[in-house]
Amino acid sequence: MGTVTTTDGTEIFYKDWGTGQPIVFSHGWPLSADDWDTQMLFFLHQGYRVIAHDRRGHGRSSQTPDGHDMDHYADDLAAVTAHLDLHDAVHVGHSTGGGEVVRYLARHGEDRVAKAAILSAVPPLMVQTEANPDGLPESVFDDLQAQLATNRSEFYRALPTGPFYGFNRPGVEPSEALIANWWRQGMMGGAKAHYDGVIAFSRTDFTEDLKKITVPVLVMHGDDDQVVPYADSAPKSADLLQNGTLKTYAGFPHGMPTTQADTINADLLDFIRS
Secondary structure (H helix, E strand, O other): OEEEEOOOOOEEEEEEEOOOOEEEEEOOOOOOHHHHHHHHHHHHHOOOEEEEEOOOOOOOOOOOOOOOOHHHHHHHHHHHHHHOOOOOEEEEEEOHHHHHHHHHHHHHOOOOEEEEEEEOOOOOOOEOOOOOOOOEOHHHHHHHHHHHHHHHHHHHHHHHHOOOOOOOOOOOOOOHHHHHHHHHHHHHOOHHHHHHHHHHHHHOOOHHHHHHOOOOEEEEEEOOOOOOOHHHOHHHHHHHOOOEEEEEEOOOOOOHHHHOHHHHHHHHHHHHHO
């Protein structure tokens, strides 16, 4: 574990375990690097070097009042990769982290990168616009911000209890441990960062970013994702990528890297080794 200080003075916390080809994990909103613990331990035991950082304003990184946008997220990721002098890296991003990976590749280039995977990811664009009529109305994201501002702790119990892991689906047994761990990670971060982050993940258009990427990218998404709806995300991202492969999971929820870790880990391993 360590930290790197960015050009604007933000301290970014990261974990760095093992040796071998690096796999860099970017977490979802409003969580932390801890959300990747299952993947990091799995790939560590497969002989890889695994790295995950806490996004600015999240987890153990600085609770800076500013810079909660995709350009800063990408620049912070670039600061970590440069600080650790990573090469031939595989970048894996979940949800907002998928957007972070896409913006990083488009903004900072692919010299250090071998492959990427985006899981349940927000690109190309979540919010409804004239150009994206199938997106979610702005009111959906306004409501997320309102719940966060009113009672963040309560909101951070409701989201994992319900749609994030699909625990609101008939016959699905909720895991109190997963819910509590989600709440713990969320409450570690800063309310301002999370509030602004809703704008970052919902209103950033990644269309041109996706078109620029040439490395192989695996697009993984569950078709029962209640947070980032499948039809307006994964298939469109895969089509925009120059070297994208779409893998769809029947019935998997948004938090599938946690609830279906065995399947996701095995498919990621196959992709990285191919």
